[in-house]
Amino acid sequence: MNTKTKNSSQILLTLACFVIVVAGISAAQVIVIPFLLSVFIAIIIAPLMFWLHKKGLPTLLALLTVIAGLLLIAVLIGYLIGSSVQSFSNNLPAYQDKLDQQTTYVITLLDKYGVDTKTLSLDKFLKPGVAMKFIAASLNSLGSMITNGFLILMTIIFILLEAASFPSKIRAARGKQKNPGSQKLEVNVFVSNIQHYIAIKTSTSLATGIIVTVMLFIIGVDYPLLWGLIAFMLNYIPNIGSIIAAVPPVLLAVIQFGFAKAGAVAIGYLCINILIGNIVEPKLMGRGLGLSTLVVFLSLIFWGWVLGPVGMLLSVPLTVTVKIALDSREDTKWLSILLGPEIRNDKKT
Template sequence: MIDKTTDQSQAVKFLVIAASFVVIVAGMKAAESIIVPFLLALFIAIIASPPYFWLQEKGIPKALSMLIVIFAFLFVISIIGLLIGTSINDFTSKLPLYETKLRSQMQGVIAWLTEAGILEKQINLNEMFNPSSVFKIVANTLNEVSGLFANGFLILLMIIFMLLEVSSLPLKLKKMFVDPETSIKRVNSISENINKYIAIKTAISIGTGLLVTIFLIIVGVDYPVLWGVLAFALNFIPTIGSIISLIPPLLLTIVQLGFGDAIIVLIGYLIINTIMGNILEPRLMGKGLGLSTLVVFISLIFWGWVLGPIGMLLSVPLTITIKIILDSSEETRWFAILLGPEKTE
């Protein structure tokens, strides 16, 4: 009788958790226009908090430290916005021309393969691959991301208030919990791991974006800054992101410079991502801050469905944050292990 009651309570508990999850996800999807700017502001605030506190440690007043950090952020965003805005408009206007050239070149390759006997019959290019869809997806995504910064003032205000609130958080935690010391240690451990992940990932992504930009300038591919920013943004999505960021510049290289240079671009991307993502990043990141490839793919689909393109870019940081929180408790650590990479010790 007791076992039956226990089983029923466990089943009820599971149903309550499942129902709560569905309600939360539905609420997030409905409130996408509010949640996306908030998450973006939170992400930027986490990146901005180390220099903000470093300036205060050097004796600079809090208000002046805030102004320096905010003006630095606005300067960087303005420069990137000017460069990217021009590139996006020019790239979008030339999409029909690129599509026509790519189709012509691909049809030429298919005809050559057919004549050589490698293919038995001519292939309809639209059935195999639609090149225009790739370019259009990239253009629409970049336009949507750049359109998000129309809410720039709101995001900026949220960043300022978040940075101001961080310093008072320990005092609030002491008043919130019965055992404040243990709770503060746990919160500090979670925040340190989140800060560590975002700081290292951001640094690696900036390095990847810069290397891609310089490399494409040397090769002579159009819009190198645009593809560098794309490589920076998508580098937050392990493995899958680097593949996605390669496709548009690779297709553009085929159209602009030919297949020989496209192979050079492919090799260059492989070298850059291998050094930055497979050698440097694991050494800096350490153990415990990774995700399995399957979880990365599922999180990309899930957060993209819930929050749109920005959700896709923030999918891995959001999932890593959940994993770190789960890993901080003995009761939920088993789930954090399931989310982790394939190789565990």
């Protein structure tokens, strides 16, 4: 009876600690979000710094080279966003006129087939201003993501400076324990798997962004580089990320060309998502880094609730990190299996 009481107390204590930690993270998201973004970016670029160091560059020089490249990319992205917002604002009257024409065409077509558009109040749903505000808000939200750029950059620098000495710190911390070799192996496997996951996800997101950019450029949709950048970033959000990324360019295609080409843009996004998200990425990931569909959906809701839009962006990386941590220890591997995808028994019975 005492054992059962003890186990129940431990479960309640664990749940209480979990609730307190989650509440603390949510309350401190002003600090937590830039830190998580910094860690995420640092994990992506750390292998490049280590590669430069292996090629003979001193650690500090390798770090400065990587940071210079990161700054260049940030400046280019900032310029792209700023110029796109400015150009969109200048073209806004023309876009509104075109969308008004498309709206009138749709209402006229529906009236022709006997649909009472006044009863349906379609004019409220097809107001040009609503679509224009949506696209403008999408562009402005990108600018707000770089407001903490300096804090994120400084955090990345310090993380990369510590990254070189982190393995030796782990060895020193574990050196006096009974089985330091297995502990070192667990840490190495944990870090390696996280880097492997983020490298694959970044590669597939980059491929998605490039294909989207080329597709929109061929079709003739304005700002193809911007929509490719959005597709790259939102590809980290599972399931709904690609849908959100497709909405602004599809709306813009409706304004520019009408519904036929807009449909082609939507189909193009769908094909890209099926190819990259459902075929290429699962094969590269393998089962060890995969998550069940239910876990992906729940993690999207949970991290979005805790950290807002950035939490949705990082929901899968954060959950995969937890899964990898559980998988790196024998006593918690069963939890990792529960979080993973369906186990298929290929053996013939």
